[in-house]
Amino acid sequence: MPSWAPLAALVVVVGLIVLHLAVRSTRTWVWKVLTGLGSLMLVALVYFGLFWAPPEAFMSDVGRIIYVHVPFVWMCMLAFTVNVGAALAYLFKKSWRTDALAESSAEVGVFFGATGVLMGSIWARPTWGVWWDWDPRLISTTVMLLVYVGYLAFRSFTEDPERRAAWSAAAAILGYVSLPITWFSVQWWNSLHQRQSGSGTMDKPIRVVYFWGAVSFLTFLFVFIVKRYEIARARQTGALELPPLEAPKGQVTT
Amino acid sequence: MKWFALLATLSFASFALADIAVPKPEPFVAPVVAAPEVPAVTPTPSPAPLHPQGIEKAMPSMGVIDGGWAYVYACYFLAIGGTFFYGLSLFLRRPTGPLPGAQS
Numbered sequence: 001m002p003s004w005a006p007l008a009a010l011v012v013v014v015g016l017i018v019l020h021l022a023v024r025s026t027r028t029w030v031w032k033v034l035t036g037l038g039s040l041m042l043v044a045l046v047y048f049g050l051f052w053a054p055p056e057a058f059m060s061d062v063g064r065i066i067y068v069h070v071p072f073v074w075m076c077m078l079a080f081t082v083n084v085g086a087a088l089a090y091l092f093k094k095s096w097r098t099d100a101l102a103e104s105s106a107e108v109g110v111f112f113g114a115t116g117v118l119m120g121s122i123w124a125r126p127t128w129g130v131w132w133d134w135d136p137r138l139i140s141t142t143v144m145l146l147v148y149v150g151y152l153a154f155r156s157f158t159e160d161p162e163r164r165a166a167w168s169a170a171a172a173i174l175g176y177v178s179l180p181i182t183w184f185s186v187q188w189w190n191s192l193h194q195r196q197s198g199s200g201t202m203d204k205p206i207r208v209v210y211f212w213g214a215v216s217f218l219t220f221l222f223v224f225i226v227k228r229y230e231i232a233r234a235r236q237t238g239a240l241e242l243p244p245l246e247a248p249k250g251q252v253t254t
Numbered sequence: 255m256k257w258f259a260l261l262a263t264l265s266f267a268s269f270a271l272a273d274i275a276v277p278k279p280e281p282f283v284a285p286v287v288a289a290p291e292v293p294a295v296t297p298t299p300s301p302a303p304l305h306p307q308g309i310e311k312a313m314p315s316m317g318v319i320d321g322g323w324a325y326v327y328a329c330y331f332l333a334i335g336g337t338f339f340y341g342l343s344l345f346l347r348r349p350t351g352p353l354p355g356a357q358s
């Protein structure tokens with residue numbers, strides 16, 4: 001992977017999100033276009049990944065999991081980076097928009113991360129012989145996910161919106177420390193998990209499908225964040241009330 | 255004290271004896287019987303590679319995982335199914351009323 005690829009992906013996602021939020025006329029159609037494009041790319045990814053790409057040198061056909069596992073974890077990390085950016089923006093200038101963006105990106109990141117870890121566990125069984133191993137990369141990823149699950153739980157437990165926004169922004173910045181630890185864990189410690197693959201370690205057909213998968217899920221990352229953002233904004237303004245857990249006294253529920 | 259003096263004397267004496275009694279290395283004697291000569295190896299022509307990309311590709315797949323398609327299918331199913339169902343959850347949670355700032 002080129003060193004500039006994560007930054008380029010982040011710029012694309014943040015640019016699309018800013019476009020979606022700032023230019024009102026784009027809100028109705030950009031996400032639809034990207035959903036359609038992402039769906040088509042996903043169908044093509046199934047063909048490319050399962051049939052077109054050559055088998056990996058040592059893992060053979062099991063290596064085809066890389067085309068979905070790695071993009072999912074990348075999207076998780078991108079979403080958490082958007083989260084910390086929104087949290088910093090909130091602390092510099094208080095805005096419900098950045099608070100909603102932080103909430104939405106954290107939830108989307110947890111979705112991508114949890115699914116990516118699940119796929120990694122499935123991949124570990126034929127390659128390592130076990131479903132799970134207490135390896136530095138696996139531990140750091142799990143800790144990172146638990147941090148963000150705790151972040152989301154903290155947001156749902158806190159009733160005061162201003163306190164929730166300020167404290168969760170601070171928690172997001174603290175929690176982001178886990179991301180570079182996860183990324184560099186395979187370089188800092190002896191890990192069963194392989195190091196990051198790059199252009200020099202992959203043949204061209206594998207590399208092409210690898211990035212195809214990343215771009216496919218990048219479109220869904222954008223769509224999920226902006227759609228979840230709309231839900232968060234609606235909740236902030238009371239437009240979308242959650243149903244009460246218990247019926248008020250004197251009221252009979254049917 | 256006298257025992258200590260005796261011990262010290264014996265120690266120094268043993269050191270002196272040990273120094274004196276260092277055996278000299280025996281002189282090297284060349285073996286009488288000459289080693290047999292190794293017969294010259296005649297190079298044999300290597301067979302033509304079985305694979306156009308070299309002998310490594312033609313070798314039997316040692317250390318390569320065989321099969322495992324069920325794991326691959328499971329991961330792709332999880333990726334597509336997860337994306338679909340998370341998208342569905344967002345659709346079901348969508349706000350029905352006007353979004354904030356939509357009227358301004």
